[in-house]
Amino acid sequence: MFRGVLVLFLSGITAAQFPVLGDQQHLVSSITDYLEETEFCYKCDDEVASLKEVNANQSALLAQQAGDLAQQAGLISSLQNWLDSVVARVDSAEQFMNADIDELRQKYEMLEQKLSALENKTCEGADTCTIPSSCTEVAERSGINNQAFYVIDPDGPEHGVLPMVVQCDFQGDAIITLIGHNSEARTRVKGFEDPGSYSKDVTYWNSMDQVRAVVDQSSLCKQHIKYECHHSEIFYTSGSQASWWVTWDGRQADYWGGASPGSGQCACGQTGSCSNGCNCNANDYTWREDSGFLFHKDDLPVTQLRFGDTGQSGEEGYYTLGKLICYP
Secondary structure, three states: OHHHHHHHHHHOOOOOOOOOOOOHHHHHHHHHHHHHHOOOOOOOHHHHHHHHHHHHHHHHHHHHHHHHHHHHHHHHHHHHHHHHHHHHHHHHHHHHHHHHHHHHHHHHHHHHHHHHHHHHOOOOOOOOOOOOOOHHHHHHHHOOOOOEEEEEOOOOOOOOOOOEEEEEEEEOOEEEEEEOEOOOOOEEEOOOOOOOOEEEEOOEOOOHHHHHHHHHHOOEEEEEEEEEEEOOOOEOOOOOEOOEEEOOOOOEOOOOOOOOOOOOOOHHHHHOOOOOOOOHHHOOOOEEEEEEEEOOOOOOOOOEEEEOOOOOOOOEEEEEEEEEEEEO
């Protein structure tokens, strides 16, 4: 009986009194609110309670569905993060694999160069059968071809270090000695956020004792170092280092190419052409570069390269390390 009366009553409600609603939940809620506000339903508490229960059940169902959707969204986000990490690891592995291939190729070329240098060695008599001590002596004896490979013995025969293979070349009127290594190729650094977390050992054609023998007998040695950066610093504003190179005897260098030892700067910081000590210290989303020669003989050659601040979005860099060049 009550349901019939309720239907008749509701059919008489005008659109202005009871606007059409868009979904079932709002409809039920609006009906119960309307009934509670009128005196018509003073005997229909059970019906109102029933409608409220339906409304509550539907609200709970909607809340559960919303929770399920949120859980699925979280799962999708976790899967995306996992895929991103896998891609990053693959990129890193590929980078190291390419570096290893380059190193093997350079070692092979080095062996070929040593063989060529030994084939070029000649003895024409007792005075000329000793190995030259420097590229200058090579030039005096037989002349040199540009960047050809020769065997020298920097500390003389029968003592000290063994004879070694070097390149000899002209730079103006000076005869220079060049010693190469396994890290001359331009190399990308990405995915290493902590300071110095990227590490590359620099292996030279000769032992460190042999290289240092050349440095010791030379009036001047230098080595070019370059870092191309994108939102990646060398020196933090706090004064600590994100990236650095390591000296021949294992010390962390506190200066970059073109700057003085202990300066905590790059070349532009020494000349005053940048405001933060290094171009890369701008730490913005513009490709910048800090490069220059390292001249301090007590530190040369570079034996390791360390980089950081390349782990976040948009951060990366490329480094290039030149041959060690020494002058008579």
